[in-house]
Amino acid sequence: MNKLKKITGKPLFLPIFCMLLVMAVNIVYDVSSGNFAFNFFTISVRNGVLYGRLIDILNRGSEVTILAIGMTLVVSASAGTDISVGSVMSLAASFCCMLLAGYGVSAANDLAVPLIVGVLGAILMGCICGAFNGFLVAYLNVQPMVATLILFSAARAIGLLLCNNLIVYVRNESFQFFGGYLGFLPTPIVIAAVCIAIVGILLKKTALGLYIQSVGINKRASRIAGLNSARIIFLCYLVCGLAAGIAGLVASSRISSADSNNIGLNYELDAILAVALGGNSLGGGKFNLAGSIIGAYTIQAISITLYALGVSTEQAPVYKAIIVILIVTIQAPPFKAWIKRMNAKRALEKGGAAA
C-alpha cells in the first residue's frame, strides 16, 4: 500500500499513466476484433529496420518532442508560450531545401551545396528566429504571445519567398537520412533522443534548470539575487528556436521536400499541449522536462491509436479532444483533491467498520 502510494505520488505518475491508458485502448480493440491482444505493441524487424506501431509513435512523435523541449523552457522562464515554432519549422525547412537545391529550383536530385551547409542553415535559421523572439520578450518586454505572433504569421511567408512559392524537392539519399534510418532505428528517434539527452544533462549538471525556474517564479527577485533574468529568458527562446530548426529539418527530410504551407502546421499547439499534458503549469516556474516529453509522445499515441482504430480523419479531432479533456481533468488539482477526499472517506469508513 505504501509502495503504491509512493509510486502514485511521483510527479510523473499521472502523465505516464495517461499514456499507458491511451495505449491500453488498443489492447481492448485488438481483443474485440479477434486479433492478437498485443498487436499494437508488437515490434518486429523488417528490411533490417524496426517496424511496428510503437516505433511509429516514437518516430512520428519526434518533431513534437523536440519542440516540446524548447517549449518547456520557454513556458517555465517567461510564463508564456512560443506560438511561432510551427512556422519557424517551416522556414528552417524552406531555407535548408533552398540552400540544397539552389534558389528557384523546384526539384533537385543533386545537392547544390554540401549537405552540412543545408543542415547548419536550417539550424541557424531556427536560432535566428529564436533569438528574434527572445530579444523581443527578454529585452523589450513584449508579451510572449504577441512577440511570437510576428514570426507565427511571417515565418511561413518568408519561407515561401525563399522557395520562390514552390514546393522544393531535394530527392537526394543523403538528405533523406534525417527522416530515414540510422542503422535499424529511424533517425528522427535518434535525433530526439540526442536532443533530450543534451538538454537533460545540461539541466541536471548545471544550475541552469534552477535559474530558469527561479526566473519563471519571480523575475525581479531573481535579478536582485544576482541572476541575469533577461539573458536567461533570451537563452530559453534561443533554445526553442533551435529546437524548431531541428524539427523542421527532420520534417522536411521525411518528405524530401520543403512544403512550406504544410510543414509544422499546428505543431505549436501540439507542443504547448505536450507541455500541459506533462503536468506542467503554463503559468511558468517549476517544470518537468520528462513530463513534457511524455506528453508529446502521448499526443502521438492518440493519433496513431485513432489511425489504428480506423476512426475517419474527419472525426478524429473530436476523439482527440475528448481524450485530452480526460487527461487534463485527471491531472487537475481539484480532481486530485477530490480523489484524496474520497480515499480518506473510504479509509475512515473502513476504520469505523473495523472498530
Add this chain to the structure above:
Amino acid sequence: MKSKIASILICAAMVAAMVAGCGSKEEPAAAPTEQGTEADAPAETPEADAPEEAAPAGDGELVTIGFAQVGHESDWRTASTKSCQDVFSEANGYDLQFVDCDNDSAEQLNAVRTFIEQDVDYIIIDPIVATGWDTVLSECESAGIPVIIIDRTIDDSDKYVSWVGSNFKTEGLAAGEWLKAYTEAKNISEVNVLVIEGSTGASATIGRTEGFKEIADREGWTILDSQSGDFTQEGGQKVMESYCKSYEGKFNVVVCQNDNEAFGAMDAMKAASVSYGVNGDVILISFDACTAGLQFVMSGDINADFECNPLAAPFVEDVIKTLQSGGTPDKEVYMVEHWYVNEDILSSIEVNGESQELTVVTQDIIDAQY
C-alpha cells in the same frame, strides 16, 4: 551588454533577411512573365496565337483580372498558377492581380472583396471551400464584375458566369473502369482497395471518391478503408504507414487521390516492404498526373495516373473573350484530360458509355507535361 549588442545585431540580420526576401520575390515575379511570353511565342504555335488575339481585346488598355488562388500546396497548383500568369500577362493585354490565399478561406473572401474595391474587370476564383459564397458573389454581381470559377466548385450559389474545370467524378469513374479492365486482363479476381482521400470536403475528393465507389460497388470490390491524407506527401505517408499495419497482406490496390499522396504512400510501402507498381503485389493508382507523377508511371511505380488538367487559363481566356464580345459563355466548361498508364495492354476504356483512350507514358509526354 555584450549579449544586448549581439541580439540587436541578430535582429538587424533578421530584418535584413526579410528585406532581402521581399526584394528577391519581386525579381522572379517579373522575370517569368517576360520569359514566359518569349518562350511561348516561338516554341508553341497554338499558344503563340493567344497574344495576337488577346491584344485587340484590351483596346489599348489592359484588362484587369483578379485571381484568388487556393495556395500552392502541390505541383499541380503551381502549374495552375503559372498557367494563369503566362496567359494573363501584360504582353497579352492583361493586368493580373494574383493572390495566394494559402488554403485559408477567410483570406480568400478578403481577396475577392479587395478585387471588388479595386474594381477589376474580371474575377477568377478557385474556391477553397464549396460553400459560403453567396454573399460575396452577390457583392460581385452588384458591382457588375463577372466571376469565373475554376477547378473546384461552388455549391451554394450560381452567381458566376462560368465554371472551368475538370469533371472529378469522371476521373474517379475512369480510374474504376481502368482497374476493372486491368484486373480482368491480369486475371485478378479479388480486389481489396485502400483509398487515401484528399482534403475533406474538397470537390476533387468528393468527385473522385464518388466516381470510384460507383464502379467498386458495381463490381463488388471491397473498399477496406478510406482516410484523408490532405493532398500532401506527409499525409499520404502517415495514412499508408498505418494502413500497412492494419491491413497487412489484405490489400492489393491503393488509390491515392493526388500524386503527392502517392509519393508518400510509396515511401511508406517501401518501409513496410510491400511491393507496388507494375511488377509488385499492389496496384497503385493516382490522380493529377503532374510531371513527377508521370515519371513514376514511366518507371512503373505507379500503375495508372488520371490527369486533372491544371492549365485552365486558356479556357478562361476563351470565356473572357466571349464576354468581351458580348456573348454568353457556357455555364460549365470541361477541360480535356488524359489517362496515363505504364503498360500497353489496354488501349481504351469505356467511361460513361463512351470509349476513352489510354496513353502510355513516354519521355516525350513527360517533357511536354506541366
